[in-house]
Amino acid sequence: xxxxxAAIIVVAAIFGMSVGLAIVEFRRVVPLIFxxxxxxxxxxxxxxxxxxxxxPSCGATDWALRT
Numbered sequence: 095x096x097x098x099x100a101a102i103i104v105v106a107a108i109f110g111m112s113v114g115l116a117i118v119e120f121r122r123v124v125p126l127i128f129x130x131x132x133x134x135x136x137x138x139x140x141x142x143x144x145x146x147x148x149x150p151s152c153g154a155t156d157w158a159l160r161t
Contacts, residue, residue, distance in 0.1 A: 130157040
């Protein structure tokens with residue numbers, strides 16, 4: 095009985111540490127910075143999000159194309 099409780103405590107401690115360390119590492123992630131080639135505005139976006147489809151300032155869908 096006490097061996098099962100000790101095993102549960104060890105598993106819970108490992109799980110808690112992994113969640114805590116993941117949160118610490120996730121906070122260190124640097125946001126991606128983009129610049130619109132149409133209006134010249136810089137905008138930031140977290141790296142875990144999808145690639146931006148349009149410029150948030152001017153709404154251009156071809157904001158990344160060089161002219």
